[in-house]
Amino acid sequence: MAESPVSSESADPVSPRLQVPGTVDQIIKLTRYQLREYLSSRRFVALVGIVVVIAAIITFIVADLQSNAAVKALLASPDAFYGSFWGGGAGFVVVLSAVFFGGDAIAGEFQNKTGYFLMGLPIRRSAIYIGKYIAAFLASASMLLLYLVLLLLNGVHYFGASAFPWQFLPSLALALVYLMAVLGTTFLFSSLFKTSAYGFVLTAILFLIGFGLLQTLITSVVKIEPWMIISYANGAIGDVFAPTINWGLSGTVTVTKVPLGRGGGFDTVTSYTPGVAEGVVIMLAYFILTAIAGLYLFEREEFT
Amino acid sequence: MSVPSIETRHLTKRFGSFTALSSLDLKMSGAKCVGFLGPNGAGKTTTLKLLSDMIFPTEGECFINGLSVREGRKRALADVGVLIESPEIYASLTPNQALEMVADLRGVPVSERRDRIATVLEEVKMRDWADKKVGRFSKGMKQRINIAAALVHDPSVVILDEPATGLDPRGMAEVRDIVRGLKKRNRLIFMSSHILQEVTDVCDEVALIDKGKLLFYDTLQNVTSKFADGHPTIDVGLSHPLADEALLGQVAALPGVTSCVLLEPRRLRLKFSGGPDAQEKLLESLVALHLGVNSLSEPQSVLEDIYLRQIAKGD
Ligand SMILES: Nc1ncnc2c1ncn2[C@@H]1O[C@H](COP(=O)(O)OP(=O)(O)OP(=O)(O)O)[C@@H](O)[C@H]1O
Numbered sequence: 379m380a381e382s383p384v385s386s387e388s389a390d391p392v393s394p395r396l397q398v399p400g401t402v403d404q405i406i407k408l409t410r411y412q413l414r415e416y417l418s419s420r421r422f423v424a425l426v427g428i429v430v431v432i433a434a435i436i437t438f439i440v441a442d443l444q445s446n447a448a449v450k451a452l453l454a455s456p457d458a459f460y461g462s463f464w465g466g467g468a469g470f471v472v473v474l475s476a477v478f479f480g481g482d483a484i485a486g487e488f489q490n491k492t493g494y495f496l497m498g499l500p501i502r503r504s505a506i507y508i509g510k511y512i513a514a515f516l517a518s519a520s521m522l523l524l525y526l527v528l529l530l531l532n533g534v535h536y537f538g539a540s541a542f543p544w545q546f547l548p549s550l551a552l553a554l555v556y557l558m559a560v561l562g563t564t565f566l567f568s569s570l571f572k573t574s575a576y577g578f579v580l581t582a583i584l585f586l587i588g589f590g591l592l593q594t595l596i597t598s599v600v601k602i603e604p605w606m607i608i609s610y611a612n613g614a615i616g617d618v619f620a621p622t623i624n625w626g627l628s629g630t631v632t633v634t635k636v637p638l639g640r641g642g643g644f645d646t647v648t649s650y651t652p653g654v655a656e657g658v659v660i661m662l663a664y665f666i667l668t669a670i671a672g673l674y675l676f677e678r679e680e681f682t
Numbered sequence: 683m684s685v686p687s688i689e690t691r692h693l694t695k696r697f698g699s700f701t702a703l704s705s706l707d708l709k710m711s712g713a714k715c716v717g718f719l720g721p722n723g724a725g726k727t728t729t730l731k732l733l734s735d736m737i738f739p740t741e742g743e744c745f746i747n748g749l750s751v752r753e754g755r756k757r758a759l760a761d762v763g764v765l766i767e768s769p770e771i772y773a774s775l776t777p778n779q780a781l782e783m784v785a786d787l788r789g790v791p792v793s794e795r796r797d798r799i800a801t802v803l804e805e806v807k808m809r810d811w812a813d814k815k816v817g818r819f820s821k822g823m824k825q826r827i828n829i830a831a832a833l834v835h836d837p838s839v840v841i842l843d844e845p846a847t848g849l850d851p852r853g854m855a856e857v858r859d860i861v862r863g864l865k866k867r868n869r870l871i872f873m874s875s876h877i878l879q880e881v882t883d884v885c886d887e888v889a890l891i892d893k894g895k896l897l898f899y900d901t902l903q904n905v906t907s908k909f910a911d912g913h914p915t916i917d918v919g920l921s922h923p924l925a926d927e928a929l930l931g932q933v934a935a936l937p938g939v940t941s942c943v944l945l946e947p948r949r950l951r952l953k954f955s956g957g958p959d960a961q962e963k964l965l966e967s968l969v970a971l972h973l974g975v976n977s978l979s980e981p982q983s984v985l986e987d988i989y990l991r992q993i994a995k996g997d
């Protein structure tokens with residue numbers, strides 16, 4: 379044992395005035411600092427820009443094509459209008475923000491060496507992960523709200539301020555649950571790879587194309603309805619604007635017959651509409667599983 | 683006896699099949715500075731990262747103030763200041779904001795924060811930059827803020843990995859002043875460094891590590907008296923590498939020479955006995971050997987001499 383060769387007076391004992399804050403307290407502090415970081419980032423500005431552009435495109439299309447039959451149908455009622463534009467757009471805004479704010483949340487700490495600054499502090503690793511997650515959630519949720527406000531401005535123009543469908547409340551809640559799930563997945567990817575780009579690309583591909591593709595593949599090849607796929611579950615965000623709402627835990631399979639052209643006969647295309655509760659359960663399951671896996675990985679991650 | 687401030691037990695780290703650190707046993711306590719020396723890749727950063735829970739031991743354990751780092755990083759790291767691998771600070775923060783964040787997360791009471799931040803920024807001579815964004819700082823300026831961040835909570839144990847990295851000569855001198863100040867306030871500093879002059883200046887003890895193995899850990903005084911042999915030493919620079927073993931033998935056989943080590947292919951270290959006369963004769967006969975001698979100098983420090991010979995032994 380290489381021991382201190384001379385005994386000297388002992389160093390000051392653990393300084394009593396240093397009371398390291400509790401873990402919950404630290405998570406709140408970390409969230410605040412991280413959120414400030416997000417809000418002052420160029421990324422945030424870029425995302426605001428993108429959301430504004432999306433809203434502007436919607437505004438333009440609707441205003442310009444009022445005589446078009448499809449647009450007419452959308453303008454027939456606030457439910458149809460919001461169900462279509464909010465139902466369709468919110469999921470996209472969620473994925474976009476999750477990728478922007480969460481894509482490199484963990485990997486970036488390795489890649490930019492900012493992690494070394496935090497890792498020497500007396501903070502549980504899980505607290506760092508959770509603090510960053512909450513901050514990314516709040517930043518993304520603010521994008522969702524921005525989109526909502528811009529959409530409402532359009533809606534008010536056509537339907538008046540009083541036509542605010544009550545469905546917005548459950549729909550917004552569903553969108554936030556979807557955000558939890560997408561962000562959980564993004565964080566998992568981000569701690570799986572130490573290169574930021576992978577987190578960005580994988581989440582974007584998976585949620586914008588991947589799940590849809592998987593859904594089609596499973597349906598057509600295995601001939602079962604993959605009810606557990608999140609791209610079905612998030613459909614609930616728009617579904618609550620439909621004339622009849624299935625609030626339940628089990629969904630409905632819709633079978634559509636498609637004529638097979640000249641040869642006659644039909645092919646059947648099935649699609650699945652989950653019950654709202656079912657959608658929530660599925661999305662929460664994605665959130666919980668990815669959060670557990672991500673936390674597990676981050677606890678064991680070495681800053682080499 | 684009170685618990686050691688820093689303790690490692692059989693601390694071992696392997697990366698795949700490569701052993702970066704091999705069963706390191708160290709115990710240090712008291713108000714002092716311990717210099718951690720070793721060639722590139724010796725395992726210094728690995729050790730310091732293990733001590734701060736950035737990486738995990740393959741075997742063994744380490745303790746700070748008696749608390750296991752692995753079992754409770756939060757408690758163990760509470761009273762330590764760590765600077766490893768020159769981290770980057772979020773570019774959008776100013777030094778004031780970054781230090782505020784560290785102080786806040788570490789639990790420095792609000793009433794003391796401003797004072798502490800001002801004090802450490804003064805120590806690293808960055809007060810004029812306190813409200814400028816770190817993103818635009820030079821490497822050395824960032825390193826100064828990193829040093830400040832390691833000290834902002836006035837910890838009892840300070841772990842520094844090559845703190846002088848990127849600093850200008852005055853900055854290096856300032857680091858020495860900071861270390862001296864810490865010692866006066868009864869802190870323990872464990873510091874890796876390649877600057878032997880710095881170690882000689884401020885360290886009380888040195889640990890030398892090579893290829894993951896501890897070669898020695900002792901006071902600077904003991905090291906000097908144990909490994910230095912009291913013979914005058916001279917470094918001989920050569921214009922071309924000395925490949926011929928026989929020539930080396932001839933040098934060693936010159937009258938008065940007590941030892942002769944080839945430190946580098948073109949640098950020879952001679953020890954000899956006798957006074958100025960003997961030295962004159964020796965240098966004349968050395969030149970007569972036609973080795974391509976192009977410089978003669980005294981070694982920069984005793985520590986360097988010991989360091990180079992100990993490392994050379996392992997090769
Ligand atoms: N993540 C890693 N994977 C594989 N090998 C590693 C890893 N990190 C460090 N090593 C190896 O461990 C050894 C010790 O590295 P370490 O960084 O501790 O050296 P050091 O003493 O700090 O050197 P330097 O003076 O250059 O800073 C080196 O050979 C290095 O290649």
Ligand SMILES: [Mg+2]
Binds near residue numbers: 726727
């Ligand atoms: Mg190193």
